[in-house]
Amino acid sequence: MSKKRIVIAGGSGFIGSALADELVGRGGEVIVLxxxxxRRNDGVREVVWDGEHAGDWIQFLDGAxxxxxxxxxxxxxxHTPENLREIxxxxxxxxxxxxxxIGQLKIPPRVWVQASATGFYGDTKDNVCDxxxxxxxxxxxxxxxxxxxxxxxxxxxxxxxxxxxxxxVLGHGGGALPVLSKLTKLFLGGAVGNGRQFISWxxxxxxxxxxxxxxxxxxLVGTFNAVAPNPVTNAEFMRELRRxxxxxxxxxxxxxxxxxxxxxxGSEASLALVSQRCAPKRFQAAGVIFNFPELRxxxxxxxx
Ligand SMILES: NC(=O)c1ccc[n+]([C@@H]2O[C@H](COP(=O)([O-])OP(=O)(O)OC[C@H]3O[C@@H](n4cnc5c(N)ncnc54)[C@H](OP(=O)(O)O)[C@@H]3O)[C@@H](O)[C@H]2O)c1
Numbered sequence: 001m002s003k004k005r006i007v008i009a010g011g012s013g014f015i016g017s018a019l020a021d022e023l024v025g026r027g028g029e030v031i032v033l034x035x036x037x038x039r040r041n042d043g044v045r046e047v048v049w050d051g052e053h054a055g056d057w058i059q060f061l062d063g064a065x066x067x068x069x070x071x072x073x074x075x076x077x078x079h080t081p082e083n084l085r086e087i088x089x090x091x092x093x094x095x096x097x098x099x100x101x102i103g104q105l106k107i108p109p110r111v112w113v114q115a116s117a118t119g120f121y122g123d124t125k126d127n128v129c130d131x132x133x134x135x136x137x138x139x140x141x142x143x144x145x146x147x148x149x150x151x152x153x154x155x156x157x158x159x160x161x162x163x164x165x166x167x168x169v170l171g172h173g174g175g176a177l178p179v180l181s182k183l184t185k186l187f188l189g190g191a192v193g194n195g196r197q198f199i200s201w202x203x204x205x206x207x208x209x210x211x212x213x214x215x216x217x218x219x220l221v222g223t224f225n226a227v228a229p230n231p232v233t234n235a236e237f238m239r240e241l242r243r244x245x246x247x248x249x250x251x252x253x254x255x256x257x258x259x260x261x262x263x264x265x266g267s268e269a270s271l272a273l274v275s276q277r278c279a280p281k282r283f284q285a286a287g288v289i290f291n292f293p294e295l296r297x298x299x300x301x302x303x304x
Contacts, residue, residue, distance in 0.1 A: 003029040005064040006215070007109070009094055010034075010071030012046065014174025015115070015166075015207065019068065020044045022208050031060045033071075052093040054101060061098075063107040066215045067159075069098055070115045072147075075140065076176070079268045084139060091147040099154030111160045111215055114151045118167045118200050118227060120144035123274045126198070130281035131165070131223050138270070148223070160221050162214040167227035167278060170298055171204025180241060181303055189242050190252040195235030197275035200227040203292035203301070213288045220286060227278045229293050234272070237295065244299045 006023050008016050011032035020030045024043040037046035049057040051071050061067060071094035073086045095114065102108045121129045122136010135145050148163055169175045183189055202210075207226055214220045232240070242250060253261070255273065262269040280290075292298035 003027060004066075005029040005031065005060070007031045007033060007060055007064050007067045009049070009051070009067065009069045009098060010115075011044075011068065012036075013070065014171065015169060015204070016068075016070045017173070018171060018204050018208050019070075019211055022212070028065075031064075033057055033060075049097070051090060052097055054097065054104075058101045058104060061101055061109060062105045064109045066111045066113065067098060067102070067109045068113045068115075068211065068215075069094055072115070075117075075119075076267050076271065078263075078266055079139060079270075084143070088143050088146055091143065092150045095147065095150040095154065099150075099156060102154070102156045102159055108156060108158045110158075111162060112151075112154075112156065113162045113164060113211060113214055114148075116144050116148050116163050116165045116223075118165050118225065118276045118278045119274075120148070120165050121276055121278065124198075124277055125275050126196075126277060129225070129276070129278045131225055138274070140270075140274075160218065162220060163223045164210060164214070164226040165223060165278070166207065167200035167202045167225070167231075167276070169204055169207055170201055170302055172302065175204075177302060180238075181245060184238070184241050184245050184247055184250065187247055187250050188253070189238050189245070189247055190250040191235035191238050192253050192258055192272045193234070193255045195233060195238070195252065197234050197273060198231045198277035199234055199237050200225075200231040200276045200278040201237070201295065201298070202226055202228045203298040206290050206292050209291070210283060210288065213283070213286070217286070220282075222282075224282045225278045225280045226283070227280050228290055228295075228298070229280055229284060230295065231277050231279075232295050240295050240299055241303070244296070244303045
């Protein structure tokens with residue numbers, strides 16, 4: 001029997017690498033669409049695309065079991081008009097390119113799993129958001145809406161569409177945890193701003209399980225919050241991280257210091273100050289199991 005093929009667009013990064021590892025480990029054929037293909041010896045094949053236009057890459061989608069789209073310029077940068085334009089265009093163009101490609105195939109993929117983010121909800125303060133909560137009105141919420149709308153507009157009648165609104169992913173080799181751990185070890189791991197903003201985190205291994213669940217289960221369709229069931233405030237998050245890293249105390253980082261620090265690090269303070277308290281209501285209703293529902297074991301698993 002031939003191997004099931006999964007195409008991961010934007011799969012060279014943090015989440016894509018973990019997903020590809022898992023799929024190859026289970027005997028899958030994994031194709032990563034990337035702007036700079038490298039030869040790899042881990043069983044993953046990289047194929048060039050530009051994230052925008054049709055090309056030879058389309059042949060790899062024909063007969064594929066699934067396509068996963070993780071493409072997008074990182075939001076961890078200064079949110080200048082130019083960067084915001086690229087953050088949007090890299091996401092929307094890649095969705096449109098995949099939609100056009102799927103429309104030309106003899107055998108379209110059975111499922112398309114599209115990344116989005118909990119940024120969709122904007123700053124939700126203490127309110128719990130599930131998948132039915134309304135969109136926010138800040139810049140990132142607007143970007144997520146355009147991103148999801150492009151996917152919703154794709155006419156791919158033979159392909160089941162799933163959108164994952166991904167939270168703050170905790171893992172090795174990417175995301176914010178390595179930076180926060182480094183700062184915490186330097187006694188710079190205090191609560192950020194007033195510390196009351198919620199963080200909807202998820203362990204990378206559980207996120208990979210969510211991708212797996214939606215690829216496998218024909219009944220799962222539409223939008224899902226990909227977050228752990230127990231979001232925490234920033235103050236709790238930093239306290240747990242200090243505990244795990246054996247740094248009992250660090251001075252808090254007031255908002256003005258976060259703004260200065262972010263500028264210095266080429267990032268955007270709002271990423272650390274916004275509050276998102278999201279619930280994985282649909283995954284829980286579907287009976288998907290989280291290996292890391294609580295923060296402390298997740299951090300203990302990742303930080304040593
Ligand atoms: N990590 C998180 O905590 C998190 C949270 C919520 C949502 N998400 C979303 O999940 C997706 C994957 O996240 P990740 O952390 O794995 O991101 P990542 O490591 O930055 O990987 C994203 C991939 O997108 C491609 N890319 C970057 N800029 C591009 C551009 N201008 N045009 C076309 N392609 C571009 C890159 O592939 P090549 O350079 O190989 O072409 C890169 O490997 C992203 O869409 C992200 O917004 C992530």
